[in-house]
Amino acid sequence: MSENNFLEVRDLKKYFQTSRGMLHAVDGISFSLKKGETLGIVGESGCGKSTAGRAILRLIEPTEGQIYFDGIDIRALNKEEMRKMRHNMQIIFQDPFSSLDPRKSVSQIIEEPLKINRIYATNRERLDRVKELMDLVGLAQRLVNTYPHELDGGRRQRIGIARSLALNPQFIVCDEPVSALDVSIQAQILNLMKELQAKLGLTYIFITHDLSVVNHFSDTIAVMYLGKIVEKGSTEDIFSHPLHPYTQALLSAIPIPDIHSRQERIAIKGEITSPIDPKPGCRFASRCPKANDYCGRAEPALVETGPGHSAACHLIESIQ
Numbered sequence: 001m002s003e004n005n006f007l008e009v010r011d012l013k014k015y016f017q018t019s020r021g022m023l024h025a026v027d028g029i030s031f032s033l034k035k036g037e038t039l040g041i042v043g044e045s046g047c048g049k050s051t052a053g054r055a056i057l058r059l060i061e062p063t064e065g066q067i068y069f070d071g072i073d074i075r076a077l078n079k080e081e082m083r084k085m086r087h088n089m090q091i092i093f094q095d096p097f098s099s100l101d102p103r104k105s106v107s108q109i110i111e112e113p114l115k116i117n118r119i120y121a122t123n124r125e126r127l128d129r130v131k132e133l134m135d136l137v138g139l140a141q142r143l144v145n146t147y148p149h150e151l152d153g154g155r156r157q158r159i160g161i162a163r164s165l166a167l168n169p170q171f172i173v174c175d176e177p178v179s180a181l182d183v184s185i186q187a188q189i190l191n192l193m194k195e196l197q198a199k200l201g202l203t204y205i206f207i208t209h210d211l212s213v214v215n216h217f218s219d220t221i222a223v224m225y226l227g228k229i230v231e232k233g234s235t236e237d238i239f240s241h242p243l244h245p246y247t248q249a250l251l252s253a254i255p256i257p258d259i260h261s262r263q264e265r266i267a268i269k270g271e272i273t274s275p276i277d278p279k280p281g282c283r284f285a286s287r288c289p290k291a292n293d294y295c296g297r298a299e300p301a302l303v304e305t306g307p308g309h310s311a312a313c314h315l316i317e318s319i320q
């Protein structure tokens with residue numbers, strides 16, 4: 001792996017056996033990430049982005065592929081080694097209400113990873129750390145004995161963030177962390193996550209269905225469609241020069257706050273191809289406005305078109 005890469009994922013696959021055949025949830029994705037950077041993984045629900053996030057953390061076991069974290073081949077770690085490694089690799093979930101135990105108070109939720117890993121010898125030390133984490137994420141200490149249902153969505157997500165930071169991780173997978181929140185609260189949580197990244201040197205994978213959320217948040221973006229990365233590049237390249245028809249359609253759906261804008265929305269019509277034992281050809285062909293006969297016969301490779309910018313589409317291959 002390159003010395004500069006903090007995280008390197010190579011040809012990661014996660015398949016699930018179903019009664020109808022093999023579901024290719026994640027089908028050979030590769031990317032790398034430098035320390036302190038954010039990669040946005042974007043795509044519709046069912047594209048495999050959350051499964052990819054969990055497979056990278058080995059919360060579910062990958063079917064194939066390699067994952068190097070700070071130079072360590074984490075797929076080679078045994079259970080105990082992986083448990084220790086998870087101090088460094090955490091996850092924030094989408095719905096802070098369902099991911100927090102309603103029977104536990106704020107302090108009990110945040111201290112849980114500290115207790116499980118026996119980080120502090122006394123209750124006093126643990127409570128001090130809980131309060132420190134609450135300060136860090138902007139939760140008033142007077143809320144320490146409240147319960148999740150007594151708090152609004154933004155505060156609940158702050159609890160989830162505080163809990164994910166308890167063990168001082170370097171890397172966090174953020175799985176749709178603002179999707180369940182009102183727009184005004186979304187901005188507050190995104191700002192908080194940015195501040196924490198700068199303060200603690202965190203590296204993020206930010207998973208979202210909403211491309212507009214990662215615009216000011218990610219350094220690089222990978223667009224996923226049915227288990228594959230169909231385009232990846234710097235955020236600037238993806239927004240200013242999208243190459244793949246799917247990325248172009250996603251971008252066209254972002255509202256522009258300008259009444260003079262003439263941007264037209266590209267409608268994606270047609271049936272989604274089944275991810276179960278997928279047929280040969282481009283997986284986007286059944287919905288692609290630019291598809292031709294060849295698209296249904298051969299799968300396009302991810303081709304680099306410029307430094308760090310690549311896309312998987314026969315139209316781009318033919319331009320190369």
Ligand code: SF4
Nearest residue numbers: 282285288295313314
């Ligand atoms: Fe569309 Fe064909 Fe490109 Fe696939 S390969 S995105 S179907 S033009």
